[in-house]
Amino acid sequence: MTTQPTPSFDVQTGSDATTISLSGAWTTLHLAAVERAFLRSVKNAAHSIALNLTGISSIDTNGAWLVEQFNRKADALGKSCTVTGASENAGVLLDTVKNRPKSPEKQKPDPFYITLLYDIGETVVTESRTTLHIIGFLGEVLIALVRSCIKPKRFRTTAFFYHLEHVGLRGIPIIALLSFLIGMVLAYMGAQQLQKFGAQVFVIQLVQVSVLRELGILLTAIVIAGRSGSAFTAQIGAMVANEEVRAMKTTGLDPVDTLVIPRVLALLIMLPILGFIADIMGLLGGALMVWQSLDIGLSGFIVRLHETMNINNFYVGLVKAPFFAVVIATVGCFQGLQVTGSAESVGRLTTTSVIESIFAVIVIDAGFAIFFAAIGI
Amino acid sequence: MNDVILSLRNVKTRFGSRVIHDDVNLDVYKGEIIGVIGGSGSGKTVLLRTILGLNTHAGGKIEIFGKQYHKLNTKEKHKIEQRWGVLFQDGALYSSLNVMENVDVALKEYTKLSSATRNEIAMLKIFLAGLPAESAELMPSELSGGMRKRASLARALAMDPEILFLDEPTAGLDPITANAFDELLKTLQHALGFTVFLVTHDLDTLYTICDRVAVLAEKRIYAVGKLDEVVKNPYPWIQEYFNGPRGRSAKPVPCGEK
Numbered sequence: 315m316t317t318q319p320t321p322s323f324d325v326q327t328g329s330d331a332t333t334i335s336l337s338g339a340w341t342t343l344h345l346a347a348v349e350r351a352f353l354r355s356v357k358n359a360a361h362s363i364a365l366n367l368t369g370i371s372s373i374d375t376n377g378a379w380l381v382e383q384f385n386r387k388a389d390a391l392g393k394s395c396t397v398t399g400a401s402e403n404a405g406v407l408l409d410t411v412k413n414r415p416k417s418p419e420k421q422k423p424d425p426f427y428i429t430l431l432y433d434i435g436e437t438v439v440t441e442s443r444t445t446l447h448i449i450g451f452l453g454e455v456l457i458a459l460v461r462s463c464i465k466p467k468r469f470r471t472t473a474f475f476y477h478l479e480h481v482g483l484r485g486i487p488i489i490a491l492l493s494f495l496i497g498m499v500l501a502y503m504g505a506q507q508l509q510k511f512g513a514q515v516f517v518i519q520l521v522q523v524s525v526l527r528e529l530g531i532l533l534t535a536i537v538i539a540g541r542s543g544s545a546f547t548a549q550i551g552a553m554v555a556n557e558e559v560r561a562m563k564t565t566g567l568d569p570v571d572t573l574v575i576p577r578v579l580a581l582l583i584m585l586p587i588l589g590f591i592a593d594i595m596g597l598l599g600g601a602l603m604v605w606q607s608l609d610i611g612l613s614g615f616i617v618r619l620h621e622t623m624n625i626n627n628f629y630v631g632l633v634k635a636p637f638f639a640v641v642i643a644t645v646g647c648f649q650g651l652q653v654t655g656s657a658e659s660v661g662r663l664t665t666t667s668v669i670e671s672i673f674a675v676i677v678i679d680a681g682f683a684i685f686f687a688a689i690g691i
Numbered sequence: 692m693n694d695v696i697l698s699l700r701n702v703k704t705r706f707g708s709r710v711i712h713d714d715v716n717l718d719v720y721k722g723e724i725i726g727v728i729g730g731s732g733s734g735k736t737v738l739l740r741t742i743l744g745l746n747t748h749a750g751g752k753i754e755i756f757g758k759q760y761h762k763l764n765t766k767e768k769h770k771i772e773q774r775w776g777v778l779f780q781d782g783a784l785y786s787s788l789n790v791m792e793n794v795d796v797a798l799k800e801y802t803k804l805s806s807a808t809r810n811e812i813a814m815l816k817i818f819l820a821g822l823p824a825e826s827a828e829l830m831p832s833e834l835s836g837g838m839r840k841r842a843s844l845a846r847a848l849a850m851d852p853e854i855l856f857l858d859e860p861t862a863g864l865d866p867i868t869a870n871a872f873d874e875l876l877k878t879l880q881h882a883l884g885f886t887v888f889l890v891t892h893d894l895d896t897l898y899t900i901c902d903r904v905a906v907l908a909e910k911r912i913y914a915v916g917k918l919d920e921v922v923k924n925p926y927p928w929i930q931e932y933f934n935g936p937r938g939r940s941a942k943p944v945p946c947g948e949k
Contacts, residue, residue, distance in 0.1 A: 406881075406882050407882065413818070414815050417824060
């Protein structure tokens with residue numbers, strides 16, 4: 315590529331006429347050197363302006379547009395502007411460019427507090443609408459559940475078992491490991507703190523209450539929301555984007571029956587089981603740490619557990635599992651069905667789904683905590 | 692029209708052990724519209740991607756603007772990238788940017804123009820591509836298939852490329868829209884004088900706008916030349932292509948009867 319001279323222009327002002335001679339390469343990459351000054355020069359020019367293009371070595375549409383913009387500015391200021399010396403090529407470009415209509419007037423953006431208020435209002439409205447839709451969707455799912463109870467033929471056994479495996483079986487290692495670690499951390503931190511009062515032995519109670527009542531199941535629900543809830547959204551969303559769901563509808567298959575019910579049921583069955591595994595592993599992790607730091611062996615741990623344990627703690631934890639399961643599965647499937655066709659929306663809605671289901675899980679958990687405290691369990 | 696802008700010499704490409712192109716030779720001249728045709732799976736799109744440096748080739752030489760793209764360093768590659776424009780099959784618009792921002796991407800990256808001027812240029816390209824000014828604010832997901840292609844054309848034209856690569860620009864468009872697109876391309880090419888390398892299946896496009904046609908078959912460029920010369924090539928695929936029911940109906944005037 316030969317190096318092209320940068321574009322420049324030369325203004326000669328007479329008494330009532332200005333001649334501006336352009337030279338150099340008026341092409342996209344070089345235009346930045348002149349654009350502002352060139353467009354500004356129209357202001358100081360005399361009433362009649364002549365643009366002389368003889369000197370330019372090359373020009374493209376973007377250069378031609380700059381000339382045209384100059385022309386239009388001159389027009390707007392009531393000055394006359396003529397272009398002379400355009401080569402054939404430049405002439406064609408100028409003619410092509412000339413037809414471009416004026417850009418539509420941009421509206422002035424509202425002051426920031428207005429947009430802020432608007433955004434807040436919009437978020438409140440859309441979020442409450444989504445909540446309503448999810449509740450409506452939950453109803454739809456329940457009706458479909460009842461329907462498949464009445465007509466078991468509608469039930470998709472293969473899909474159900476597939477999801478049992480993917481949600482449950484394959485989720486066991488991660489959940490087991492995480493709750494084991496949490497149990498260990500709890501016991502370790504508890505032992506350190508309680509040592510100050512010489513009450514180390516209560517560590518077992520601490521681990522037992524927190525793991526069984528809250529952490530075991532909450533942790534499971536959060537991991538499953540991230541692992542399976544997001545997968546539900548992504549799977550169903552990809553199917554929507556690929557028009558598979560529409561194809562299903564035209565064949566007379568109900569997406570709720572085929573896609574949602576197996577997932578909801580699989581999670582409904584698996585989440586309590588996973589929660590139970592988490593409980594056991596949490597206790598084991600606690601036992602290990604208690605043995606390590608307090609020198610109480612496993613048998614001692616179990617005896618102590620037995621003495622202090624209120625079985626209600628265990629029930630309180632597990633009774634929440636089905637609720638979490640329904641919420642996670644429903645939100646995951648609902649968001650998947652909201653996909654509008656672009657791959658981008660699959661990603662966005664997967665994020666939304668995880669955030670919403672974790673949020674819902676924690677809110678429900680808090681509700682349960684208050685409820686059980688009120689009835690004294 | 693004698694300057695070679697793109698030349699392929701003995702180009703070989705393969706995926707694993709599967710050979711896609713064995714010996715591709717082709718010259719593209721400045722200012723022409725060349726159409727590359729070939730059966731499904733003959734590697735037209737692969738050839739295009741190879742020229743653009745998206746695939747590596749196993750042998751041979753590809754020269755664009757007299758340089759071998761894949762051997763250049765990043766800075767020199769950018770220089771080439773500023774001189775070509777590419778329109779992918781389904782537009783490949785950036786889904787998170789609206790139409791104007793899509794057009795603006797290269798301008799913003801490579802020029803130091805003020806944002807006002809860049810917007811003006813983007814609007815100009817949107818106009819040249821035949822889109823209404825209102826569409827500038829739309830997101831790609833809000834566009835119809837034809838509009839997406841036009842928006843993508845506007846983006847390809849942003850830097851005033853010297854050569855434009857088009858991958859099946861009229862695929863999936865209705866005949867009227869496809870025709871309009873062909874016309875648009877022809878008008879723009881006439882006005883702006885760029886070179887067009889066009890991969891297509893559309894016989895109408897070939898008849899209306901292409902100066903020359905290259906046939907990709909048997910893993911090489913089997914025939915290249917003016918359309919009426921290529922039509923006479925006895926190779927069975929070419930005969931079937933141009934003289935099959937679709938081929939015959941696309942012919943503007945009866946020619947090449949047996």
